[in-house]
Amino acid sequence: xxxxxxxxxxxxxxxxxxxxxxxxxxxxxxxxxxxxxxxxxxxxxxxxxxxxxxxxxxxxxxxxxxxxxxxxxxxxxxxxxxxxxxxxxxxxxxxxxxxxxxxxxxxxxxxxxxxxxxxxxxxxxxxxxxxxxxxxxxxxxxxxxxxxxxxxxxxxxxxxxxxxxxxxxxxxxxxxxxxxxxxxxxxxxxxxxxxxxxxxxxxxxxxxxxxxxxxxxxxxxxxxxxxxxxxxxxxxxxxxxxxxxxxxxxxxxxxxxxxxxxxxxxxxxxxxxxxxxxxxxxxxxxxxxxxxxxxxxxxxxxxxxxxxxxxxxxxxxxxxxxxxxxxxxxxxxxxxxxxxxxxxxxxxxxxxxxxxxxxxxxxxxxxxxxxxxxxxxxxxxx
Numbered sequence: 001x002x003x004x005x006x007x008x009x010x011x012x013x014x015x016x017x018x019x020x021x022x023x024x025x026x027x028x029x030x031x032x033x034x035x036x037x038x039x040x041x042x043x044x045x046x047x048x049x050x051x052x053x054x055x056x057x058x059x060x061x062x063x064x065x066x067x068x069x070x071x072x073x074x075x076x077x078x079x080x081x082x083x084x085x086x087x088x089x090x091x092x093x094x095x096x097x098x099x100x101x102x103x104x105x106x107x108x109x110x111x112x113x114x115x116x117x118x119x120x121x122x123x124x125x126x127x128x129x130x131x132x133x134x135x136x137x138x139x140x141x142x143x144x145x146x147x148x149x150x151x152x153x154x155x156x157x158x159x160x161x162x163x164x165x166x167x168x169x170x171x172x173x174x175x176x177x178x179x180x181x182x183x184x185x186x187x188x189x190x191x192x193x194x195x196x197x198x199x200x201x202x203x204x205x206x207x208x209x210x211x212x213x214x215x216x217x218x219x220x221x222x223x224x225x226x227x228x229x230x231x232x233x234x235x236x237x238x239x240x241x242x243x244x245x246x247x248x249x250x251x252x253x254x255x256x257x258x259x260x261x262x263x264x265x266x267x268x269x270x271x272x273x274x275x276x277x278x279x280x281x282x283x284x285x286x287x288x289x290x291x292x293x294x295x296x297x298x299x300x301x302x303x304x305x306x307x308x309x310x311x312x313x314x315x316x317x318x319x320x321x322x323x324x325x326x327x328x329x330x331x332x333x334x335x336x337x338x339x340x341x342x343x344x345x346x347x348x349x350x351x352x353x354x355x356x357x358x359x360x361x362x363x364x365x366x367x368x369x370x371x372x373x374x375x376x377x378x379x380x381x382x
Contacts, residue, residue, distance in 0.1 A: 012038060019052075024088050027369065028056040028064040036071070046077055053088060062092050083116050087125050094132055100134055103219045123159055126150055127166045134170040135269055143170050161190040165200060170204075173268055177211050198224065198232050209239065212257050218243045234364060241326060247288045255285045259294060271301045290314075292322040296330060332356055333365040340372065350376040 002021065006014040015034045022031035035049050049068060056065040066090070068279040072085040090108055097105060109129045116122050126146065134143035147167040151160065168183035184207070187200035205220035221243070224236035246256040258281045265274035278298040282291060299314035315338070318331040336352035353376065356369035363369070 011368070012041060019048075020304055023052070023055060026059055026061070028059070028061045029051065029067075032056075032064060032068055032071075039067075044075070046072060046075065046081065050081065053085075057088065057092065062096060066092055076090070078353065080121070081214065083112070083122065083125070087128065089257075090125075091128060092151075094128075094136065097136070105132065106137070120153065120159070123150065123155070123162070127162060129237065130166055130170065134173055139172040140170050144174070157190045158196075160192075160273055161187045161194075161200075165196065165203075169198075169205065169241060172207055172210065177207050195232075198227070200234050201235055204240065205236070207269070209243065209260055212253070212260065212269075214243045214247055214253060214256065218247075237327055242290075246293075248287070254289045255281060255288055258284075259290055259297070262294075262297065265335050266297070266301055271305055274298075275301050275305070292318050292325045292327050295322075295335075296327050299331075300345055303338065308338060311338060312343070329356060329360040329363040329365060333363070333369060336369065336372070340376070344374050 001016055002018045006018065006371060015038050019031045019034035019038065022028070022034065024279055031052055032049075035052055039046060039049055044364035049072060052067045052282070053065050053072070056068065062298065064191045068094075069085050069089045073089070076082075077085065087378075088104065090112070093101070093105055093108070096314065109125070109132065112125060113122070113129075116125070127150075130143040130150075133146070134140045144167065147163055147170070148340050149169065151163045153162065164187050168180040168187070170182035171177075184200040184204045186205060188197045191197050201220060205217045205224070208214075208217035209218070218240055221236040221240035225233050225240060225344075227233075242259075245255055246259070250256065252325060258277065262277040262281065263276045265271075265277060275298055278294050278301075281294050285291065285294075295314045297319050299311045299318075302308075302311035302314065313337065315331045317337040318325065318327060319335070322331075332352050332355050336349045336356070339352065340349035350373055353369040356363055356365055359372060360366065
């Protein structure tokens with residue numbers, strides 16, 4: 001109806017409504033086409049397009065997000081927006097990079113520092129570079145040094161919290177847990193009642209879990225389940241249940257300690273080592289409560305390594321042997337996504353999206369599953 005109205009009447013309100021509708025449908029390429037039309041006719045106001053970039057990136061549509069950023073850069077925006085756009089583009093390059101790309105990405109960072117400097121206005125870029133040094137180039141010492149120097153500058157509380165969050169994450173990566181816990185605690189005082197404070201509190205619990213201090217971790221997670229944003233609350237609930245289910249009957253907590261170590265290896269980008277450790281866990285504790293968690297975690301790591309068949313096999317095992325588990329909807333949805341986006345099997349994908357709709361109506365994946373099911377059935381709006 002909106003397309004028909006737009007063909008008859010070139011009022012911008014119809015472009016805006018179409019752009020909004022396409023965002024709800026998560027069809028960001030179509031939303032971008034409408035936003036470009038709005039931009040051309042609205043005195044070059046680029047803020048709406050910038051917001052669409054963040055939305056597409058957050059939802060995982062990196063291809064469209066890159067197209068939008070390249071469009072923004074091509075429009076010769078003011079320096080602050082040009083910096084933001086280049087930073088976004090570089091962030092997406094890092095997210096999709098392999099080791100062969102690292103030298104080129106490092107040169108891109110240096111070019112931006114030469115162009116925009118290393119002052120307060122490039123704080124976000126400096127934090128991103130520190131993360132790149134630590135997580136991709138495996139140079140945590142250099143990253144920690146740079147972030148400590150940045151933290152010594154005169155910054156706002158929010159800026160300090162952002163720097164300290166990156167610093168704490170890298171200290172966890174380097175297995176310097178006690179130092180990391182200090183910084184996470186400082187963040188909670190710097191930005192009280194902010195979502196970043198809740199995230200820091202969750203990371204305190206996650207770090208304690210990595211250390212093997214499961215009782216303290218669970219006490220923190222149980223508080224977050226009731227008071228945090230939905231995303232953090234869901235993560236807190238899942239980790240709390242993992243700890244509860246695997247400490248009640250196993251006083252030595254041997255299986256959970258091995259799982260937590262594999263989880264840390266994954267955080268350190270050591271996926272292959274994590275997969276091997278999870279194989280050991282699955283062989284040693286076959287049939288134990290932790291088996292479905294280990295199968296799911298390993299499947300997700302197989303996906304990161306683009307080993308689609310092994311990922312599929314793990315998800316199917318969960319649905320065969322643990323179909324009443326709290327992780328059954330995760331496995332069902334992940335399998336549907338795997339068939340839809342990686343293995344080019346839309347019929348199978350549609351079947352598993354349908355299982356979410358009918359078997360897991362309270363799942364956090366319900367809305368996405370219903371939308372994807374309708375699209376695969378041919379109901380999508382053109």
